[in-house]
Amino acid sequence: MRILERFGEQTIAFLEYLGGMMALIGESIRSLVHAQIRYAETFVQAYELGIGSLLIVLLTSLFTGMVISLESAQQAVQFGIGSLVGGAVTYTSVRELGPMLTAVVVAGRVGSAIAAEIGSMVVTEQIDALRSMGLSPVRFLVVPRLLALAIMLPLLTVFADIISILGGMWIAQAYAHINPASFISSARQAVGFEDVVKGLLKALIFACIIAFVGCYQGLSTRGGAAGVGRATTSAVVISIILIFGTNFVMSYLLFGGH
Amino acid sequence: MEPTIYASLDDVTLSFGEHVILKNCNLKIVRGAITCIVGLSGAGKSTILRLLDGLIEPSSGHVYVDGHDLCHTPERDLVELRQKTSLAFQFAALLDSLTIGENVGLPLREHTALPDEKIQHIVDDALESVGLRHVYDSLPNELSGGMLKRAGFARAIVTRPELVLYDEPTTGLDPIVTNLITDTILRLREKLGGTAVVISHDLHSIFRMADYVAMLFEGAIIAYGPREEIRTSTNPFVQQFLTGSEVGPIPV
Numbered sequence: 001m002r003i004l005e006r007f008g009e010q011t012i013a014f015l016e017y018l019g020g021m022m023a024l025i026g027e028s029i030r031s032l033v034h035a036q037i038r039y040a041e042t043f044v045q046a047y048e049l050g051i052g053s054l055l056i057v058l059l060t061s062l063f064t065g066m067v068i069s070l071e072s073a074q075q076a077v078q079f080g081i082g083s084l085v086g087g088a089v090t091y092t093s094v095r096e097l098g099p100m101l102t103a104v105v106v107a108g109r110v111g112s113a114i115a116a117e118i119g120s121m122v123v124t125e126q127i128d129a130l131r132s133m134g135l136s137p138v139r140f141l142v143v144p145r146l147l148a149l150a151i152m153l154p155l156l157t158v159f160a161d162i163i164s165i166l167g168g169m170w171i172a173q174a175y176a177h178i179n180p181a182s183f184i185s186s187a188r189q190a191v192g193f194e195d196v197v198k199g200l201l202k203a204l205i206f207a208c209i210i211a212f213v214g215c216y217q218g219l220s221t222r223g224g225a226a227g228v229g230r231a232t233t234s235a236v237v238i239s240i241i242l243i244f245g246t247n248f249v250m251s252y253l254l255f256g257g258h
Numbered sequence: 259m260e261p262t263i264y265a266s267l268d269d270v271t272l273s274f275g276e277h278v279i280l281k282n283c284n285l286k287i288v289r290g291a292i293t294c295i296v297g298l299s300g301a302g303k304s305t306i307l308r309l310l311d312g313l314i315e316p317s318s319g320h321v322y323v324d325g326h327d328l329c330h331t332p333e334r335d336l337v338e339l340r341q342k343t344s345l346a347f348q349f350a351a352l353l354d355s356l357t358i359g360e361n362v363g364l365p366l367r368e369h370t371a372l373p374d375e376k377i378q379h380i381v382d383d384a385l386e387s388v389g390l391r392h393v394y395d396s397l398p399n400e401l402s403g404g405m406l407k408r409a410g411f412a413r414a415i416v417t418r419p420e421l422v423l424y425d426e427p428t429t430g431l432d433p434i435v436t437n438l439i440t441d442t443i444l445r446l447r448e449k450l451g452g453t454a455v456v457i458s459h460d461l462h463s464i465f466r467m468a469d470y471v472a473m474l475f476e477g478a479i480i481a482y483g484p485r486e487e488i489r490t491s492t493n494p495f496v497q498q499f500l501t502g503s504e505v506g507p508i509p510v
Contacts, residue, residue, distance in 0.1 A: 121353075129351035132311050132344070133365045133413075247401040 024216050027049050027138040029148055036136075042146040049110045049145070050152025056109060057102050058163050059154045064097055065089055065164030068170045070114030073176035082176060087155065087190030089168030094191050095255065098161040099199045100247050102207035106153055107239035114145055115235035118218025119228040126183040127219065137219065146211040153207035154200045198254045205250065213239045264289035264453045264469050265310055265421060270319035271477075272305060279305050280316070280479035287421070292447060292454045294464045294485075296499065297474035303457040304348070306310070306474070307423040310455065311345045312336045324420065341369060344419040348426040350410030352398040354395070359394035362413045369417070384412040387449060404435035408442060415446055422446070424456040428463050440466050461500060465489060473499060475508070 072087045118141060121127050127137050127162070165187065172178040217235040221227045265287040270279040279302040287293050287310075295303050298431030308314045309321045310330045321328045326339055352361045363381040366372055372380075385391045386409035398406060407427055416424055424443060429435040440463040447467075449452055458464050464471065464485075471488040473481040473496055481496045483486060488496060 063452065124354075125347050125351035126353055128308075128313055128368075129345075129347055129353070131313055132340060132347075133368070134340040135368055136337075 020220065021212065021216050023143065024138065024145065024219070025212060027136070027143045028142050028212075031136070031139045032147075036139045036143070037147065038140065038144050039181055041140075042147045045148035046152050049106075049113075049148050050156060053106050053109050053152075053156060057105050057160050060101055060105050061093075061098065061160035061164040062167040063168035064101055065093055066096045068092055068097075069168035069171040070175060073172045073178060077086070077176045079180070080177045082172075083174070083182050083186050084190075085172050085178055086186030089172070089183075090165050090187035091190045091195075093164040094161050094195050094199045096199075096247070096251065098164060099157050099202040099206060100243060102160045103153065103203065103210065103243045104156045104240055106149070106156065106207075107210045107243060108128055108236055110149065111210045111235045111239045112232045114211070114214030115218040115221075116232045118215055119221035119231040122219065122221040123224050123228060142211070142215045142219075145215060146208065149207040149211045151212070154203040155204040157200060160197070168188065174194075201254070202247065202250050205246060208237050209242045209246060213242065261288040261291065263287065265323045265455075266321075266329060267306065267316075268320040268322065270309065270316040270321060272302070272309070272314070272316045275379055278477055280309075280481060283319070283474075283478050285472055285479050287453060287471055290451065291455050291469035292443070292456060292467050293470040293472060294456045294457065294458055294468035295472045295474055296461075296464060298499075302475045302477060303474055304425050307345060307425050307455065310421070310423055312340055313345075319495070322437060325504060329474075341365075341417060342349050342419055343423065344414035344417065345420045345423045346407070346410045346414040346425065346427065350398070350406040352406065352409060352413065354398055357395050357397055358390070358401070358409050358412075361398070362416050363410065365413070365417050374482065380416060383411075384416040385409075386414045387415065389438075404431050404439065407431070407439060411442060411446065415450060418450060418452075420452045422450070422454045424454065424458075426457050426459070428458055428460045436463055437459055439463075443467055 063180050069085060072088045073082065074084045076085050076088070118127070121141075130137050130140055169180055169183045172183050173180055214235045216240070217231040221231040223230075263286045267283050267285040270280050270288070271278070285295075285306065295306060297303050305314070309328075310323060312321075312323075312331070314324070315329055319329070323339060324342060328336065328339065331339070334343060336487045352358070353364070356364065359378075362384055363377050365455055366380060368376045380389055385394060388411050390405060390408055390412060393401060393405065393409065398409070401409060411424075411427070427439050427443065431439065443454065443456065444467050457466065458466070468485045470483065471485050472479050473488070475495055479491050481491055484489075489500070491497065494507050498508050504510045
C-alpha cells in the first residue's frame with residue numbers, strides 16, 4: 001500500500017513539474033511574441049553567461065579534440081588511413097561533441113548560477129516583491145536569460161568546434177605526423193555546412209533546456225538556504241540528463257543514422 | 259459619519275494541505291485609516307497582507323480591495339489592481355543587483371512612460387520622505403536593517419498607492435529606529451492620505467499609529483475596533499496579549 005502511495009505521490013509531483021514547466025515556457029513565449037524584452041538586461045546576461053563561459057568551453061573543447069585525435073590518429077596511421085583523421089575529428093566535434101559538451105559545461109556553470117540566483121531571490125522575497133509591483137518574474141528574469149543563452153550557446157559551440165578541430169589537427173601533426181593540409185582536406189570532405197547548422201540547432205535547443213530548467217528550479221525553490229542548494233543541484237542534474245536524451249533524439253531526427 | 263471600507267476579507271479560509279492558516283476570517287480595512295493587525299508569531303498575519311496584495315488566493319471566501327474581488331481574478335487583471343496596492347516587505351526585498359535609487363524607481367520605469375529626469379525627481383522625493391536621499395547610489399547590501407526597511411517604504415510609496423501594506427516594519431530594530439520607522443509611517447500616511455495596514459508586535463508603536471486594531475488568533479480575527487477600544491478591551495485573549503502574561507486563555 002505504501003509503495004502505491006509513494007508511486008502516486010511521485011506521479012503527481014512529476015505531472016506538477018511538467019505543468020509548471022509548460023506554464024513557464026508558455027509565458028516566456030508570450031513575452032517574446034509581444035516583444036516584452038528587457039534588452040539591456042539581456043545584454044548583461046549574454047555577457048555574464050556567455051563570455052564568462054568562453055574560457056572553460058575553449059579548454060574542454062581543446063582537450064576533447066586533442067584526445068579524439070590522439071586515440072584515432074595512431075590507429076589510423078597503423079592501418080594506412082591517416083588521411084581520414086581530420087574527417088573523424090571534425091565529424092565528431094561538429095555533429096556531436098561540440099554542441100553537447102559545450103551545453104554540459106554551460107549547464108554546470110550557468111544553469112546552476114541561474115537556479116542559485118533566482119532561488120535566492122525567492123527565499124529573500126524578491127520574486128514576491130516583483131509580483132507585488134505588478135512585474136512578471138518571467139519577463140523580468142526568465143526571458144533575458146533565455147535569450148542570452150539562445151544567442152550565446154550556439155556562438156560558444158562555434159568556438160568549441162573550431163578549437164576542438166585545431167587541437168585535433170595539432171595532435172595529429174605532432175603525434176602521428178599527419179600533414180595539416182591533409183587533415184583539413186579530410187575534414188572538408190567529411191563535414192558539410194548542413195552538419196554545422198544542425199549542430200548549432202542542437203545548441204539552440206540545449207540553450208532552451210538550460211535556461212528553462214535553471215529558471216524553473218530557481219522559481220520553485222522552497223526552504224531557505226538548503227532549498228537553494230537543492231534547486232542548484234537539481235538544475236544541473238536535470239539539464240544534463242535532458243541534454244543527453246535530447247541529443248540522442250535530435251541526432252536520430254537530424255542525421256537519420258547517416 | 260460611518261467610515262467607508264476600502265478592503266475586506268470575507269469569510270476567508272486558507273490552508274496548505276492539512277495545515278489551516280486562516281479559518282473563516284473576516285476583516286474590514288477602513289479607508290484612510292491605519293489598521294494594525296496583532297497576533298502571535300506564525301498566526302497568519304503576513305498571510306493576510308499577501309491576500310490583500312493578491313499574491314496568494316484563499317482556499318475559500320473572498321478578498322475585496324477597492325470594490326474588486328481579487329479571488330479568481332486572472333493574473334493579467336491583478337497586475338493592474340496591484341498598482342493601487344503596495345507591500346513593504348519585512349526584510350525590504352530590494353533587488354540585490356540594483357542600487358537603492360534603481361530599486362525605488364523600478365515600478366515607475368516599468369509601468370509609466372515618464373522621462374528619466376522626472377522619475378529621478380520622484381525617486382528623490384520618495385527617498386527624502388523616508389530620510390534616505392543620500393543613499394540613492396548605494397547597493398542594498400551596504401545599508402543597515404532600519405535603512406533597508408525605509409528604502410522598502412520608499413519603493414512602496416513611489417507610485418502613490420491607495421493602500422500600503424507594512425509587514426512587520428519594526429521587528430528586530432532598536433527602540434530609536436523603531437520610533438523613527440513609526441514616525442515615517444505616520445508621516446507617509448499624512449503625505450499620501452491613503453489607507454495602511456501594519457503588521458507589528460511592537461505594542462508601543464501600534465498604539466501610537468493605529469486608528470484600528472485587529473487581533474488574529476487561531477486563524478480568525480477575535481477582536482477588532484478603534485485603538486482605545488482594544489487597549490481597554492476586557493476580552494481575556496486581548497488582555498493576555500497586551501500584558502504579555504503567560505497566564506490566560508492563550509496557550510504558551
